[in-house]
Amino acid sequence: MRRNLVLLFSSLLVPAALATTKATATTPAPYSPAPSQYVDPMIGTANFGATHPGAQYPHALLSVSPFNVALGGKLNPFDKDAAWNSRVYVKENQFLTGFSHVNLSGVGCPDLGVLLAMPTTGALQLDPALYGSTYQDERANAGYYATTLSKYQTRAEMTSTQRSGISRYTFAAGEAHILLNLGLGLSNESGAMAKLVSDTEVEGYRQIGTFCYHSEQARPVYFVARVNKAPKVAGLYKKMPAVRAVEADWSSHNQSYKPYPNYRQELAGDDIGAYFSYDLKQGEQIELQLAISFVSIANARQNLAQEQAQFAFDETRNKARMAWDALLSRIDIDATTEDKIRFYTALYHSLIHPSVISDVNGDYPKFGPAGSGNGNSTGKSPRYSVFSLWDTHRNLHPLLSLVYPAIQTQMLQSVVAMGTEAGYLPKWELAGMEKAVMVGDPATVMVNDSYQRGLTDFDHAAAYQAMRRAALTPSSVSKPDFNAKPGQQQAARMQAKNPIRPENSDYLQLGYVPVDDEGPFDGSVSTSLEYYLADFNLAGFAKALGHDADAASFAAQAQLYSRLFDSALTKGTGMFRPKQKNGQWLSGFNPDGGRNFEPTSGYIEGTAWNYRFYLPHAMPQLIALLGGPEAFRTALDQTFDLKKFDMANEPDISYPFLYNYLETDRPGSRAATSLRVQQLIQQHYGLTAAGLPGNDDAGTLSAWLVFSMLGLYPTEPGTPNYTLFQPRIKAARIALDPQFYPGKIIEIKQKTSGQLLWNQQALPTPFVTHQALVQGGVLELSAKD
Amino acid sequence: MRRNLVLLFSSLLVPAALATTKATATTPAPYSPAPSQYVDPMIGTANFGATHPGAQYPHALLSVSPFNVALGGKLNPFDKDAAWNSRVYVKENQFLTGFSHVNLSGVGCPDLGVLLAMPTTGALQLDPALYGSTYQDERANAGYYATTLSKYQTRAEMTSTQRSGISRYTFAAGEAHILLNLGLGLSNESGAMAKLVSDTEVEGYRQIGTFCYHSEQARPVYFVARVNKAPKVAGLYKKMPAVRAVEADWSSHNQSYKPYPNYRQELAGDDIGAYFSYDLKQGEQIELQLAISFVSIANARQNLAQEQAQFAFDETRNKARMAWDALLSRIDIDATTEDKIRFYTALYHSLIHPSVISDVNGDYPKFGPAGSGNGNSTGKSPRYSVFSLWDTHRNLHPLLSLVYPAIQTQMLQSVVAMGTEAGYLPKWELAGMEKAVMVGDPATVMVNDSYQRGLTDFDHAAAYQAMRRAALTPSSVSKPDFNAKPGQQQAARMQAKNPIRPENSDYLQLGYVPVDDEGPFDGSVSTSLEYYLADFNLAGFAKALGHDADAASFAAQAQLYSRLFDSALTKGTGMFRPKQKNGQWLSGFNPDGGRNFEPTSGYIEGTAWNYRFYLPHAMPQLIALLGGPEAFRTALDQTFDLKKFDMANEPDISYPFLYNYLETDRPGSRAATSLRVQQLIQQHYGLTAAGLPGNDDAGTLSAWLVFSMLGLYPTEPGTPNYTLFQPRIKAARIALDPQFYPGKIIEIKQKTSGQLLWNQQALPTPFVTHQALVQGGVLELSAKD
Secondary structure, X not given: OHHHHHHHHHHHHOOHHHHOOOOOOOOOOOOOOOHHHHOOOXXXXXXXXXXXXXXXOOOOOOEEEEOOOOOOHHHOOOXXXXXXXXXXXXXXXXXXXXXXXXXXXXXXXXXXXXXEEEEEEOOOOOOHHHHOEOEEEEEEEOOEEEEEEOOOOEEEEEEEOOOEEEEEEEOOOEEEEEEEEOOOOOOOOOOEEEEEEEOOEEEEEXXXXXXXXXXXXXXXXXXXXXXXXOXXXXXXXXXXXXXXXXXXXXXXXXXXXXXXXXXOOOEEEOOEEEEEEEEEOOOOEEEEEEEEEOOOHHHHHHHXXXXXXXXXXXXXXXXXXXXXXXXXXXXXXEOOHHHHHHHHXXXXXXXXXXXXXXXOOOEEEOOEOOHHHHOEEEOOOOOEEOEEHHHHOOOHXXXXXXXXXXHHHHHHHXXXXXXXXXXXXXXXXXXXXXXOOOOOOHHHHHHHHHHHOOOOOOOHHHHHHHHHHHHHOOOOXXXXXXXXXXXXXXXXXXXXXXXXXOOHHHHHHHOOOOOOOOOOOOOHXXXXXXXXXXHHHHHHHHHHHOOXXXXXXXXXXXXXXXXXXXXXXXXXXXXXXXXXXXXXXXXXXXXXXXXXXXXXXXXXXXXXXXXXXXXXXXXXXXXHHOOOHHHHHHHHHHHHHOOOOOOOOOOOOOHHHHHHHHOOOOXXXXXXXXXXXXXXXXXXXXXXXXXXXXXXXXOHHHHHHHHHHHOEEOXXXXXXXXXXXXXXXXXXXXXXXXXXXXOOEEEEEEOOOOOOEEOOEEOOOOEEEHHHXXXXXXXXXXXXX | OHHHHHHHHHHHHOOXXXXXXXXXXXXXXXXXXXXXXXXXXXXXXXXXXXXXXXXXXXXXXXXXXXXXXXXXXXXXXXXXXOOOOOOOOOOOOOOEOOEEEEOOOOOOOOOOOEEEEEEEEOOOOOOHHHHOEOEEEEEEEOOEEEEEEOOOOEEEEEEEOOOEEEEEEXXXXXXXXXXXXXXXXXXXXXXXXXXXXXOOEEEEEEEEEOHHHOOOOEEXXXXXXXXXXXXXXXXXXXXXXXXXXXXXXXXXXXXXXXXXXXXXOOEEEOOEXXXXXXXXXXXXXXXXXXXXXXXXXXXXXXXXXXXXXXXXXXXXXXXXXXXXXXXXOOEEEEOOHHHHHHHHHHHHHHOOOOEEOOOOOOEEEOOEOOHHHHOEEEOOOXXXXXXXXXXHOXXXXXXXXXXXXXXXXXXXXXXXXXXXXXXXXXXXXXXXXEOOOOOOOHHHHXXXXXXXXXXXXXXXXXXXXXXXXXXXXXXXXXXXXXOOOHHHHHHHHHOOOOOOOOOHHHHHHHOOOOOOOOOXXXXXXXXXHHHHHHHHHHHHHHHHHOOHHXXXXXXXXXXXXXXXXXXXXXXXXXXXXXXXXXXXXXXXXOOOOOHHHOOOOOOOOOOHHHHOOOOHHHHHHHHHHOOXXXXXXXXXXXXXXXXXXXXXXXXXXXXXXXXXXXXXXXXXXXXXXXXXXXXHHHHHOOOOOOOOOOOOOOOHHXXXXXXXXXXXXXXXXXXXXXXXXXXXXXXXXXXXXXXXXXXXXXXXXXOOOOOOEEOOEEOOOOEEEHHHHOOOXXXXXXXXX
């Protein structure tokens, strides 16, 4: 029902011509005009997908999302304060306490989710537990969200630009209020300042940070907010601390919310906010704009001035939709309506993070270990943030490299500049802060992979210097105190001499990371496998830059994976296994250890099964280690058939494509890839809120779907190939970026059977190179000959 | 023991010539050279005196006081959070948690007491309950305080200028820290921001306000603080809120203090602070400067630059002492050392409030009901704040008018400007905010009294307009909801049409404030008596300005006091009694009701006894009402003999002097005044911490002692006379301000008996006019002829 409304609404309001690539006489009519109409932001909001359904502009600093994870009691089974919760909105919840203006999409750790606006009616109520409301008639589009607050019969609509939001509230008659709550938020940081600079404008900041509880790093997000009508009263408010005994007898606001009407200086505190109060006629609308900056209040104001000079809700909404259509229409697909919703929603989710953090004037927070102490800088090119590289290096950045090379180039430039600022490339970067979540050296992989795909417009020497430093700086950490809180354990890792590869001394000496000093978030096997891949990529980059000796050395290091492989040929487990410094396997091996994020020795976010085939840079060798093609195929089948495969996490997401590596030895194997991929799409990617298999991981699971539906997948980061299989779509046209590949289009056609063809030439293997693809042409794909 | 140390210390360090009025060949050697040496700031720190022992500059915006009213458990019997506590330091307590930089002296309500610096050693500890310490070897002088923190063997010394403090910490060897705690404070407001602008400088603000729990008004006090040595680490910190369930498992700082080392952006919250960490050698000293402003951080920085360009502790200390000596030496007394301590400590306490609030550049917060919403202004003359006028109109401002007319003129200008800004003169003003504590219209009394004493350099028309508005604007409040908190009850009073005289409609119609709609802090009898006195003063001011019709009207209103007097001649109680609107006395009269601040009908901060003789503008009529001189004398004696007199509060503090009014009818009566005064001084004014009879009330009890020891007292606000009696001092020389009275000196000589002489002429009554006194001359005073 909801989705039907969405489609109806979109089709009524969007003239197709506005939102699609301009059609000329020589280009055919699009399969999917105005593809934003197929985006359903509700997909991913249940089943821990962790995307939000709010108003979102592509790669935006800011979004405006309903916030329903607090204070709801039984109405909100998922409460942010009683669980690890990385979501501002959960479809299963029902109690809404506002609309948050700074949100992450599809991440696994709580942060941001702050600056909550809320319209209310009746007497001024400042306690969110009391002013929160259930809601109905939700409508979510690309760049637009609306709902009706049941308690207030108030319609709340919102849309946004890259750095600012605008909300339109349609009120019932009587007393009405717009609250800006700076206390409530998803972030585990708190504390805020607000100042009314006029009756209609409030400025301030709100603390964010401590992502994943790991890092102590935090910083303020600055904001400016405006209403388009002068209120009867504008004020600030604050939750007062608890007092006792006689003090409690006297205090008017003992652990309760105290309003400061007409207050005009700075108000600071843990739980504060601002309010604008009105007397309104039935149906009267008030609009609220809010812009942010991670640099300063002045920049937030400038962002607002440049992106929303006036209050123009409908125009702003149209601009957001046009921005989406401009990006989404780069891939024009012929498919069922349901598959168009699947595809364009996945592509939409792939175009949110990394997101722009620089202000309209180019200012951005510098990157480094000191968090807020790094200061700010400025530049001409947009600076990106929210790099979840352990996830996104696998497919999201290859997708951007192929279809959006200008954007990926800006991301490369951002990552390399961070390396210059901090000495190391980022691992998990959020708002200029290294959060050091997950393992490995994924930026090295990401940068080299893009370079190998022809995106070379960045400072190679700077990139190489930072990568090489991470690869060669010795670093030892001792086993953490397991009684300490995770954040304290992590702190020791981050203070290592080499924070990117904190276990590098052992790795360089032994050729693997031993399990001996492993912390709960280290995963010595997982870390080793990521290092091998990083070293393979570093070797490739070194070679490209002419550092041949380095290249040979790193290439050799990348081949030491066999030291962790417990070969079945020697009566071992046939798995990568945790090994001790003394060369002995760790006893008590359980290949299922580590399921569902349970702590286990050797692996992080996965089991030995999930890491069994994770050697993307050395697939022939892996096949040999596992005993040859037959054994490899059996092992792969086992993984799926015994339900050891996890579609919801990254280590194994390339496994369905690995049958293709057997095609030369065992022709027909590629049919298995096509079958597995179709099954996984059917099983895990739906059209409901639970339509993502799990946490979207900043778009990684969505990028998987985009590639998988198109019939190609980048299985080897650093090797610019794509493996090919039967697409889900009937046909597609990928319009390559004319600045990079003028006039080049990749056409994809599904056929029920027959050889894989590239420009009508049969492909000898189910692989095609990036270099070939970007020349443009027609790819004809099937499951089998 | 302690005092001996003080004297020794002072005499060693202060060359007398530095600190006294320059002696010429024609002026005699002073009785008390360098009188600051006699100031003992410990006096008043027990027995609820509410003065602080810290470093204090005359009329200063800032002071630096030990803070020992929090978190001490059994070590601190007086805890700020479990009692109505207006004191930052209580001699009876033992657990110190820092040195507060913004303090009130001798007030009855909690506020300020914020910006707490604390030196510690050992591992960094951010919880004041854990880093607090007992202390020893206290030394308190005018402008200087020092103690040794037992836990850290660290000597903490402090001194100050008008707007800035400097502390010198002498540390033991090892790890040391200087904390600036922005959470802990006496104020019931909380919330702060801090930002490290360099390794050695922090800026920010801290919320203050809600004085007396009555008013919602609050505002930030801005600060800049600097250390004189670059620390190993500079950081901020914050107490993190409570989380539960899984969140609690993950959070490293669950309801505990979290350090943010090297954090360089704004940090805001309820309980935050800054720290500077060092590794020190034994005996190494670090100095901390801190300046404030109520206008802006930039102004705080400018205040610091102008008043303490360098770190120069000893020089700053000497300047503070010289500033004190310059003021204190205006009254040079010949007395015992003990009486010199009594006298100069009282004079010191009389020269703290009202205090300067304007910054060095002239900026100050404007006054008005909107608190922080009033904005700022600037001026050439200093702007004063902390006007506790119900107290200070009685004797403090008359003292300033006589001895420090330049200062009193600036205060007059401040009060009149406030009237222009807010429409009404202030009643209880704190930091630009009207706190509406206590009753009556005391600014009218204060302004006219000064005018009558010849201080006329202020805007008469503006003053008159504001006074007249308060006197004539009708205003009715309904009986408050006694179930509501005091602050909520008070809010209704403050929102009255006439906030200064919220019961004015009834008063104008009935000639008295009826008890019917009385709130718990109204005191209908007390309020009426204050209004009569105010109207008498307004009549005097009107007459002086030529508004004769107004003058007659106000004078007539001032005579309606008999409507509240229940005459014994008609078998009444002989008291001023609460009366209802219908003209009937309120039944259930208890003349002792209202003792010890207990709520009672009709009276505030006093009993019927305490208000029985409070008709200073109509003493002859009061004597008649009470039945003539004999009955009056009997009633006065009863008051003292039955212990109905309260030396610790203001309504009755002029009563010992009232015997003098009987001198004409019953010669010899003035001996009773002399006796009572001597007895009261002996009984209530000591040399220990308990040496004040009660709350100093912004210097009012101290000004009482100054006048009483000199042998004169201003019993009739608005009538510029002093009544005379036997002084406590042997002799005194009051050097009048040469800008007002060039070359004039008042000499006072005590004699055991004989007529009261003024310039060797016998005085016909025990009174002398202000006009006569300021011509200079010799006053010879005795108890009897």
